[in-house]
Amino acid sequence: LNKDIVLRRKETLANMCDERARMLQDQFNVSMNHVHALAILVSTFHHGKQPSAIDQKTFGEYTERTAFERPLTSGVAYALRVIHSERDQFEKQHGWTIKKMETEDQTLVQDCIPENLDPSPPQDEYAPVIFSQETVSHIVSIDMMSGKEDRENILRARASGKGVLTSPFKLLKSNHLGVVLTFAVYNIHLHPDATPEQRINATVGYLGASYDVPSLVEKLLLQLASKQTIVVNVYDTTSKIAPINMYGTDVVDTGLLHISSLDFGDPARKHEMHCRFKQKP
Ligand code: WA2
Structure with a gap:
């Protein structure tokens, strides 16, 4: 009898975990497809039209x-490829200088405001953001x-032609870990x-597109009203020894x-959802 109860409990946990993992994976996949479509939109209407x-x-x-089409994303943006020899002309045309990203200690919120950032030192090429969602x-x-x-x-995005994901890192102006999804935009139609x-x-x-993972997963799980029952963790397990x-x-x-596998569409990254009951039986 006790064995039956344990078995049932195991099954319940597995079902709840798999359902949540599938929901997260599906929503991620939906938004990934839409970000891909945005890359094609920019290719067609920005690079493909004169003017x-x-x-x-x-x-x-x-x-x-169209933000509703991209669940779990906190915003999308488009960065232009600029070769060093084109930098002066690019900056004159836009009326601003290409800025360097403030990494490591983003001690002051003020430092994150583009006007307060340092100009980028000379590089072979740059990827300044020229269009962004307001967020x-x-x-x-x-x-x-x-x-x-x-x-x-x-x-990785431009060499592969696929949507690629970063490891989790602290996004600009966010206190959480997030990930960025990138698609390259090409000037010709390339063979697969x-x-x-x-x-x-x-x-x-x-x-x-940037994904503020903690707040967006929280939003998704709250919709299921099971937060009293199970505890959920999501891991990047790309490195088996240091998830x-x-x-x-x-x-x-x-x-x-219970561990449910998660597939976010980039074979170079591995993710898992771990679920536990909040209370012992
Ligand atoms: N977007 C939003 N917040 C960020 C971030 C980012 N990257 N990086 C750090 N914090 C325009 O891959 C091109 C978006 C990068 C795309």
Whole structure:
């Protein structure tokens, strides 16, 4: 009899955990597809038209009005690829200088305001944000290649042609860990089997979305009204020896644990959802 109860409990936990993991994964996938479509929108109406049919106002309005299509994202932005020799002309044309991302200690909130950031030192190339959803307007003019995680994402996105994810890191103007999803924008229509070199040469910019994981997962779980029953943690388990906790407080061991796998669409990153009952039986 006791065995039956234990078995039932195990089953209940597994079902609840799998359901939540699937919901999170599906919502992530939905928003990823829409971010991909935004990259095609920029390719078609900004790079594919002379003159461009997109400016900050158009991009800001369109992305705000379609935000419902991108659950879990806190904002989207478009960064242009600028080669060093084009920098002067680019800065004159926009009326601002390309800024360096303030990394490490973002001690002062003031430092995050673009006007207070330092100009980027000379680099081979830059990825300054030229369009943004209002929610992430603080990253306009910042060179996304000057941030370690953003830079790695940009390089991987343009060589692969796929949507790529960063490891969890502290996003600008946020106190939480988040991840960034990036799609490269190309100036020609590339074959699905184009080489990394062909892709890199055809790159004109980067469409990215930021995910404030803790607040967005919290929102999703609250919709299920089961917060009294189970404790959920989401981990980046790309490094098996050093998993990163992306959501949930430190684990209080209550015995039974169920692990549901999560697939966020980037094979280079691994994620898991861990669920426990709040109370021992
Ligand atoms: N977006 C929002 N907040 C951030 C951030 C970011 N990156 N990086 C650090 N905090 C425009 O991949 C191109 C968005 C980067 C895209």
